[in-house]
Amino acid sequence: MTGGLRLVVLGLSLSSSWGNGHATTYRALLRAFAARGHEVTFLERDVPWYAAHRDLVDPDWCRLVLYDDLGALDRHRDEIRRADAVIVGSYVPDGVAVGQLVQDLAEGVRAFYDIDTPVTLAKLARGEFEYLSPDLIPGYDLYLSFTGGPTLREIERRYGSPAARALYCSVDPDLYPARDLPQRWDLSYLGTYSPDRQPVLDRLLIDPARRCPDLRFVVAGPQYPDDLDWPDNVERLPHVGPADHPEFYGVSRYTLNVTRADMVAAGWSPSVRLFEAGSCGVPIISDRWPGLESILAPGRDILLAESADEVIGILRDRSEDERRQLAAAGRARVSREHTSAHRAETLERYLREATSVRGHAEAGLLVGS
Incomplete structure (x- = not known):
């Protein structure tokens, strides 16, 4: 052929x-x-x-x-x-x-x-x-x-x-460019509701939001139950279309990746959100799973967190220069290997x-x- x-x-x-x-x-x-x-x-x-x-x-x-x-x-x-x-x-x-x-x-x-x-x-x-x-x-x-x-x-x-x-x-870099925009949220999350992801989202975003009322958070995506209790500093967006993803990421200081339980157990299961966010030049905080290091290097291309304390430490203690270095490294890795x-x-x-x-x-x- x-x-x-x-x-x-x-x-x-x-x-x-x-x-x-x-x-x-x-x-x-x-x-x-x-x-x-x-x-x-x-x-x-x-x-x-x-x-x-x-x-x-x-x-x-x-x-x-x-x-x-x-x-x-x-x-x-x-x-x-x-x-x-x-x-x-x-x-x-x-x-x-x-x-x-x-x-x-x-x-x-x-x-x-x-x-x-x-x-x-x-x-x-x-x-x-x-x-x-x-x-x-x-x-x-x-x-x-x-x-x-x-x-x-x-x-x-x-x-x-x-x-x-x-x-x-993968990601199409022509559709997911990095944009230098005024920051609207300290930590964002984009994903459809999933019961097995929700406990991790609660731990890595909702708990930090409750403990840091001066910081700004957002959860975007459909199918979240109406009875979920969102802190006042967590904005809810029911849907963000692909054409609006670059702006969504561009106004985020950091974005969160949360992996479904079956995929954590199997490992080697990167989410498309990793590559989209990386291409848009936003630094990523992710949960841990086997094989992640073969896709993005922890500590250089991406940050890993297991607790609210670790997320808060990243949001509070990392300098703007460190944040930008992480974003640049992640974007470079995605451009080299994951388009x-x-x-x-x-x-x-x-x-x-x-x-x-x-x-x-x-x-x-x-x-x-």
Whole structure:
């Protein structure tokens, strides 16, 4: 497979960033992938909760198609069959049936892109096959995972994946520039509500806010329960669209990263917020998890905290020069290793390698017959 590739992606959402991190991930990756000379089609189930919050309708770097239900995919059978590669994403509605359709039809590389790997594996262990079942995994030539490290070998050994590869999230630096703006908040947090993240958010932001009424905090994101008790110095923003992220980060002295429990347990699971904030030049305070040091260097590119005291110490005691040095180092690391261009190059390499492996296997079958 040489020259430009024809890629079909069946993902949760490209059109709406509301309440999910998938859209921004796909947008950054596929825009950069198309810039490498490839043709991209994105097939998205048309669902009401995203239809009401669409912030991308007609991208100029890929063809976006909305379909009503599983039956409506029949009109795209030839496109799926002829593609050089087809990717099915995690949390796609009727994902098991969609995956089976792709494996039955696609003549090119068939890949699963897991943007929720630890959650997926926990579901599989409980026998919950919401969008992926164990019998489908060996039929995907590639298992692309948001989680790296030992989890990749588990996917291969336990579930029979021919090739599990890390494909972390990334940032498009053109859309997430650093901006020198007047500071509005001492510590910000951007993320959809999650019950398993909330205790850490309480410890690392809400508790410091209660103890430091003279400092300013913000929590942005949808789906937070109405009965949560927010201190007076914590501003609440129900949604901040991707176009407004650079300004959100730009007016923050520091921003907080909080990782979901399953991803902490698995390790090697960076959030897209790490790279967005880093690209925007805001210093990051994060919870701890295995593998973080392979992505951003603690103490140089990022600061780690486990308690309210540590967060307060950072906000109170670090000089402005130290803050700016941390921001510059983080931004430089993201620019060197974690942009969408880096991930698009990695994806292309994985797809070409999988094509070569598949070609050799098919040639062996022909010889054997």
